[in-house]
Amino acid sequence: xxxxxxxxxxxxxxxxxxxxxxxxxxxxxxxxxxxxxxxxxxxxxxxxxxxxxxxxxx
Numbered sequence: 001x002x003x004x005x006x007x008x009x010x011x012x013x014x015x016x017x018x019x020x021x022x023x024x025x026x027x028x029x030x031x032x033x034x035x036x037x038x039x040x041x042x043x044x045x046x047x048x049x050x051x052x053x054x055x056x057x058x
Contacts, residue, residue: 006015037043
């Protein structure tokens, strides 16, 4: 559902949260939908979840 454009200074926290949740959830749902396909054609290789937040330090 489209929301009217509001100037930032007039937008309350509830409206911002609704807009941000819709925008972020759409990215999450899109990524979730394509990962199984990409994995099946070996287009990507994801690290195990326990390692995904670790970064190698040089």
